[in-house]
Amino acid sequence: xxxxxxxxxxxxxxxxxxxxxxxxxxxxxxxxxxxxxxxxxxxxxxxxxxxxxxxxxxxxxxxxxxxxxxxxxxxxxxxxxxxxxxxxxxxxxxxxxxxxxxxxxxxxxxxxxxxxxxxxxxxxxxxxxxxxxxxxxxxxxxxxxxxxxxxxxxxxxxxxxxxxxxxxxxxxxxxxxxxxxxxxxxxxxxxxxxxxxxxxxxxxxxxxxxxxxxxxxxxxxxxxxxxxxxxxxxxxxxxxxxxxxxxxxxxxxxxxxxxxxxxxxxxxxxxxxxxxxxxxxxxxxxxxxxxxxxxxxxxxxxxxxxxxxxxxxxxxxxxxxxxxxxxxxxxxxxxxxxxxxxxxxxxxxxxxxxxxxxxxxxxxxxxxxxxxxxxxxxxxxxxxxxxxxxxxxxxxxxxxxxxxxxxxxxxxxxxxxxxxxxxxxxxxxxxxxxxxxxxxxxxxxxxxxxxxxxxxxxxxxxxxxxxxxxxxxxxxxxxxxxxxxxxxxxx
Amino acid sequence: xxxxxxxxxxxxxxxxxxxxxxxxxxxxxxxxxxxxxxxxxxxxxxxxxxxxxxxxxxxxxxxxxxxxxxxxxxxxxxxxxxxxxxxxxxxxxxxxxxxxxxxxxxxxxxxxxxxxxxxxxxxxxxxxxxxxxxxxxxxxxxxxxxxxxxxxxxxxxxxxxxxxxxxxxxxxxxxxxxxxxxxxxxxxxxxxxxxxxxxxxxxxxxxxxxxxxxxxxxxxxxxxxxxxxxxxxxxxxxxxxxxxxxxxxxxxxxxxxxxxxxxxxxxxxxxxxxxxxxxxxxxxxxxxxxxxxxxxxxxxxxxxxxxxxxxxxxxxxxxxxxxxxxxxxxxxxxxxxxxxxxxxxxxxxxxxxxxxxxxxxxxxxxxxxxxxxxxxxxxxxxxxxxxxxxxxxxxxxxxxxxxxxxxxxxxxxxxxxxxxxxxxxxxxxxxxxxxxxxxxxxxxxxxxxxxxxxxxxxxxxxxxxxxxxxxxxxxxxxxxxxxxxxxxxxx
Numbered sequence: 008x009x010x011x012x013x014x015x016x017x018x019x020x021x022x023x024x025x026x027x028x029x030x031x032x033x034x035x036x037x038x039x040x041x042x043x044x045x046x047x048x049x050x051x052x053x054x055x056x057x058x059x060x061x062x063x064x065x066x067x068x069x070x071x072x073x074x075x076x077x078x079x080x081x082x083x084x085x086x087x088x089x090x091x092x093x094x095x096x097x098x099x100x101x102x103x104x105x106x107x108x109x110x111x112x113x114x115x116x117x118x119x120x121x122x123x124x125x126x127x128x129x130x131x132x133x134x135x136x137x138x139x140x141x142x143x144x145x146x147x148x149x150x151x152x153x154x155x156x157x158x159x160x161x162x163x164x165x166x167x168x169x170x171x172x173x174x175x176x177x178x179x180x181x182x183x184x185x186x187x188x189x190x191x192x193x194x195x196x197x198x199x200x201x202x203x204x205x206x207x208x209x210x211x212x213x214x215x216x217x218x219x220x221x222x223x224x225x226x227x228x229x230x231x232x233x234x235x236x237x238x239x240x241x242x243x244x245x246x247x248x249x250x251x252x253x254x255x256x257x258x259x260x261x262x263x264x265x266x267x268x269x270x271x272x273x274x275x276x277x278x279x280x281x282x283x284x285x286x287x288x289x290x291x292x293x294x295x296x297x298x299x300x301x302x303x304x305x306x307x308x309x310x311x312x313x314x315x316x317x318x319x320x321x322x323x324x325x326x327x328x329x330x331x332x333x334x335x336x337x338x339x340x341x342x343x344x345x346x347x348x349x350x351x352x353x354x355x356x357x358x359x360x361x362x363x364x365x366x367x368x369x370x371x372x373x374x375x376x377x378x379x380x381x382x383x384x385x386x387x388x389x390x391x392x393x394x395x396x397x398x399x400x401x402x403x404x405x406x407x408x409x410x411x412x413x414x415x416x417x418x419x420x421x422x423x424x425x426x427x428x429x430x431x432x433x434x435x436x437x438x439x440x441x442x443x444x445x446x447x448x449x450x451x452x453x454x455x456x457x458x459x460x461x462x463x464x465x466x467x468x469x470x471x472x473x474x475x476x477x478x479x480x481x482x483x484x485x486x487x488x489x490x491x492x493x494x495x496x497x498x
Numbered sequence: 499x500x501x502x503x504x505x506x507x508x509x510x511x512x513x514x515x516x517x518x519x520x521x522x523x524x525x526x527x528x529x530x531x532x533x534x535x536x537x538x539x540x541x542x543x544x545x546x547x548x549x550x551x552x553x554x555x556x557x558x559x560x561x562x563x564x565x566x567x568x569x570x571x572x573x574x575x576x577x578x579x580x581x582x583x584x585x586x587x588x589x590x591x592x593x594x595x596x597x598x599x600x601x602x603x604x605x606x607x608x609x610x611x612x613x614x615x616x617x618x619x620x621x622x623x624x625x626x627x628x629x630x631x632x633x634x635x636x637x638x639x640x641x642x643x644x645x646x647x648x649x650x651x652x653x654x655x656x657x658x659x660x661x662x663x664x665x666x667x668x669x670x671x672x673x674x675x676x677x678x679x680x681x682x683x684x685x686x687x688x689x690x691x692x693x694x695x696x697x698x699x700x701x702x703x704x705x706x707x708x709x710x711x712x713x714x715x716x717x718x719x720x721x722x723x724x725x726x727x728x729x730x731x732x733x734x735x736x737x738x739x740x741x742x743x744x745x746x747x748x749x750x751x752x753x754x755x756x757x758x759x760x761x762x763x764x765x766x767x768x769x770x771x772x773x774x775x776x777x778x779x780x781x782x783x784x785x786x787x788x789x790x791x792x793x794x795x796x797x798x799x800x801x802x803x804x805x806x807x808x809x810x811x812x813x814x815x816x817x818x819x820x821x822x823x824x825x826x827x828x829x830x831x832x833x834x835x836x837x838x839x840x841x842x843x844x845x846x847x848x849x850x851x852x853x854x855x856x857x858x859x860x861x862x863x864x865x866x867x868x869x870x871x872x873x874x875x876x877x878x879x880x881x882x883x884x885x886x887x888x889x890x891x892x893x894x895x896x897x898x899x900x901x902x903x904x905x906x907x908x909x910x911x912x913x914x915x916x917x918x919x920x921x922x923x924x925x926x927x928x929x930x931x932x933x934x935x936x937x938x939x940x941x942x943x944x945x946x947x948x949x950x951x952x953x954x955x956x957x958x959x960x961x962x963x964x965x966x967x968x969x970x971x972x973x974x975x976x977x978x979x980x981x982x983x984x985x986x987x988x989x
Contacts, residue, residue, distance in 0.1 A: 037572070037628050038616065041565035046644060049562045071540045074532035075618070075649055075665050076588070079595070081528070083603030094595055097567070098606050099618065101589040102653040104570070112574030115589050115615055124606055125529065127566070127590065127618070137528050147840060153537060158566055158649065162593040174566050349638060 014295045019239045026289055027168045030298045030361055040166040040173030044282065047362065050306030052176065052285060056156065058208050058304065059178065062200050068152040068180060073134050076125035081133040085258040088132065088226035095162040097127040127160040132226060132277055135181045136259040143183060143273055146265050151183040169286030170498055177281035183273045185265065190274035194250040197278040198231040201246035209284065210301040210413035211235050211291050212421050213245055214493065216469025221453050228252035234468045236421045237290040240442020242468045242495035245287055248278035291417055298363025299386050301413050302406040309335060309342040309402060310364045314352045314371035324370050327395065334399040360385060365409050366402055386413055434482050438463055444495050448488035450481035459483055465494045505786045510730045517780055518659045521789045521852055531657040531664030535773070538853065541797030543667065543773060547647065549699050549795065550669065553691050559643045559671060564625050567616035572624040576749040579623065579717035586653040588618040618651040623717060623768055626672045627750040634674055634764055637756050642674040660777030661989055668772035674764045676756065681765035685741040688769040689722040692737035700775065701792040701904035702726050702782050703912050704736055705984065707960025712944050719743035725959045727912045728781040731933020733959045733986035736778055739769035782908055789854025790877055792904050793897040800826060800833040800893060801855045805843050805862035815861050818886065825890040851876060856900050857893055877904055925973050929954055935986050939979035941972035950974055956985045
């Protein structure tokens, strides 16, 4: 089984694709650039979504649902937004099909042309702020803290499962506030929520920062982000939170009267994470044997495989396994007993390694006599013999330990791969030979940023929050710089 | 507050719209036929969705996600399906916009025309069975029990909030089986799940039945349904479950090898309920004062309103209210303390009646002295004085009692409005004067069914399951009939 997976060292991109497809996370579809999220992959996304949703609700947000379609003219309302988003979109032009008079199935009915084209939402600021205009009159209507779980479409020419697909699932928070400070605070609060989720649920350390002007969301005053490092040394933007100022309020004429009855435009934020996080999860933790999933979000946390000959041995193991399952389920563990008789234990072991199930328990007839089970950790692939009495307690502790160990491993990798660089030669060499994040001085101009991207494909991933001031010289231009920023090649 | 709601007796349709809009369930959007589901309405839908999702998982189903878009040619594959579904659809013809050279914002880029148009899914049988073709080879891959929560689009000319919108949210189950019997059993099992949910969570009694051939889903061999009765005497189809035979397997060439290595086409079901159920909920239970929501799915089950003068009175009430809230929350009750100071208690009472919160508790300074609170039931609008010691226990019992009372009230109404009719004159008269379900003999022909619809707008809602055989004469044609069927005017 594991031999079918291309090793990372041979072809990292193919390794990733093998894991997604053979690990049953997703599949290609008949529609170019759109994927099918298979039940195992969707189970993972459900666990991520549910954890995030609780965090959003705990910070005072409520869910709502806005239309899939956006009138074309809305996209032109906010000048920067249209430049960034209006282009690569699915455009609905007709609302009816009819039978082909020549018998070739169905054709678009030319009589059913829309007066104004509808765009399948690439993001929902415009359609949502159009509603907010009627919902917000007074400071008493603020803050408005709304989130939406939805599908969005951005027509991508080059797609990769989870990482970049034409349609993807995400959540988008859209909040409205009475003051600039409140909106700024909200955008930072949600960045913290994202960092908390990605680090403590996905076991993936992130760097919190702010984007440079050229990497900002189209229509934002500031874009905050969390950046993670993948095993191949490339960075991945894991979530963004935007301070939108009054840009969308002005574009959609959303004003409110304050306590003194003075009219002002409303202040806004938006923030989102998507199914792209599933791709990050796969790339950050997995190995050449398959997926490695953090226990807190793994669809299946523990699998028990019986090893037996004949019905008599099996019934003894069944009884004990059912006891263990009952104990584990009572403690909230997602556990499965795989006593299917159509595959041998060795095949099952490989299968559950491929699927990244954090803990595997094997119970044989001799184990039962000795009152033990063989417990195998997916992350370290260490095996140990555990007495049946201690089993459920050991497993609970082990799941916790795996969660922490995965984070620490990823953190150690990340720390090893942040390199301080002070010359252009070192910059190029480090990028070439080591990859990872490069901490370097930059003169703060868009020109230099573009020149570095042009020469090396590296972009400024972020200016870390709480970045210490440090006098220096720009790694490319030699001009004065007041702080280091983080460069990397990014997904 | 309540005066702003049109009474049912004046204009039932306007009453419904008033409740949806003023009860903050939904709003119109800038896109024709598409609605915005507001946070309060979405909270209701979330509770419904979560309850259904647990029921689906308890019956062995898993969730997945398939593309929003369907290649146009797919719709023509299943002959009956294309007739029923291919017509009123949103058609994506282009994948890019560009700046209008005349400066008028953005226009569709004529160079970005799709080779094959994509249809925004009106339902997903075709795109899903195209995937099943590669997922199913052997009987070991069956049954495949997959559900999807998704948005779908059907271009409707006349729309009504929740009841009929161009875009709506739903779940669609798509299962694959090795035998006809298994598929039939599955379609009936899911009908039972729907009936269980609508009756026990939404407090709405339903009649389980099977559709006549002319009312079947496009591509189904049989369509099972649950039918509910609204307060205006019209029926509403609350859910459908289809036995699809081998139609989609044949259209998409999905075969499997059985235990004897013999190839056969796979057997299928599909089943769905949608946000339309929110409309049914509103119409079945609410009154002229506002929404009446069943406790099990109400976003807010209990609201506590303090009545006080001055800070001293308030702090005493606050302390007691917080105790009660703590007790109720510990028992899983969704409770809110509304001590906002910008509205008077009377305004708040009307507001929570409008929103259908099942139980309201008012605590005044004198109540506190007497160690009591005033408890008000939304369904009966009865008020009672309850001692503070007994309060949380009383509330828990009352929520349960309200859930049952709402079901019983709706059931009594439904039973009173099923009329046995044996002549055409009585049929027309009953439909005119009383409405509701009419139980009448029908000769079993599509011609008579169409003639009755033409003359009266009444359709055969269903042939009830376990319908007793009864010899009779068709109410219109006078030809022999072997059983009664249920007619009604339907939403």
